[in-house]
Amino acid sequence: MNDDFAGKVKTLFDPEREAALAAITTGVYIGWRCPEFTWDCIRVGDMSKCFCGHLLNQHAQYTGKSVKVKCAMGGCECKAFAFVPGRPEDVGEFWFQRRRDFDPSTWRAKCRCKHPHDQHAPNAYKPCKAKGCRCSQFESNFLCAACDRHWEDHETFFETEDMRRQAGIPCGQEYLPFAEMPDLRNIVLTGKEDDDSPYRALTEGEGAIPRALPFDNNTPVQFGGQKKPGFKPVYD
Numbered sequence: 001m002n003d004d005f006a007g008k009v010k011t012l013f014d015p016e017r018e019a020a021l022a023a024i025t026t027g028v029y030i031g032w033r034c035p036e037f038t039w040d041c042i043r044v045g046d047m048s049k050c051f052c053g054h055l056l057n058q059h060a061q062y063t064g065k066s067v068k069v070k071c072a073m074g075g076c077e078c079k080a081f082a083f084v085p086g087r088p089e090d091v092g093e094f095w096f097q098r099r100r101d102f103d104p105s106t107w108r109a110k111c112r113c114k115h116p117h118d119q120h121a122p123n124a125y126k127p128c129k130a131k132g133c134r135c136s137q138f139e140s141n142f143l144c145a146a147c148d149r150h151w152e153d154h155e156t157f158f159e160t161e162d163m164r165r166q167a168g169i170p171c172g173q174e175y176l177p178f179a180e181m182p183d184l185r186n187i188v189l190t191g192k193e194d195d196d197s198p199y200r201a202l203t204e205g206e207g208a209i210p211r212a213l214p215f216d217n218n219t220p221v222q223f224g225g226q227k228k229p230g231f232k233p234v235y236d
């Protein structure tokens with residue numbers, strides 16, 4: 001595997017690696033997925049963006065049992081954090097990065113009405129506020145890179161490790177990106193496929209996380225949570 005590929009994979013997964021390590025350390029897991037899934041499409045962290053346009057760390061304090069985490073920014077009417085993709089590559093729009101004048105901070109996930117999420121009211125119906133726009137409910141003009149479904153089919157879940165174990169949803173080291181594929185897992189952690197030192201520190205070292213319960217053998221292995229366009233040939 002060449003360094004360029006490894007570097008790109010690591011960068012693509014930077015936010016999810018940080019979110020996974022934080023979850024494993026604190027025991028508070030935040031996942032974005034369709035409600036019936038037993039795996040997350042995106043691992044959500046403090047730097048993840050909300051539909052209201054503010055980051056998770058600009059919202060109220062949360063625990064693994066939070067249901068609605070409201071925005072703490074003055075004047076924002078958001079009552080419940082709802083993850084939205086914050087980077088074009090999260091929705092498969094890889095060509096943006098190649099534009100020389102592309103400024104990642106200006107990119108916004110968009111609605112079918114062509115207006116960005118943060119021009120829609122962050123309430124239950126999420127109507128568009130752009131002048132003259134008749135859009136009465138946000139509908140994503142993009143599909144999730146992990147499951148190919150629309151944004152509005154997903155929810156953000158705050159969970160404890162126990163809640164996830166009981167529901168058969170990955171936690172502990174199983175929550176790391178590419179947990180089932182050591183080479184890719186190492187790349188996401190270190191940028192190098194043969195460097196498993198952080199993984200071993202995490203699973204064997206002091207403060208090592210408890211071994212996850214064995215997964216039900218009747219459940220097919222799910223790679224869906226790791227699926228990203230552009231890297232399909234690796235595991236399809």
Ligand SMILES: [Zn+2]
Pocket residue numbers: 050052053054071072073076077078
């Ligand atoms: Zn807000």
Ligand SMILES: [Zn+2]
Pocket residue numbers: 050051052053054059070071078079080081082122
């Ligand atoms: Zn919000």
Ligand SMILES: [Zn+2]
Pocket residue numbers: 111112113114115120127128135136137138139
């Ligand atoms: Zn709209």
Ligand SMILES: [Zn+2]
Pocket residue numbers: 111113114115128129130133134135
């Ligand atoms: Zn609109």
Ligand SMILES: [Zn+2]
Pocket residue numbers: 033034041144145146147148149154
């Ligand atoms: Zn999805």
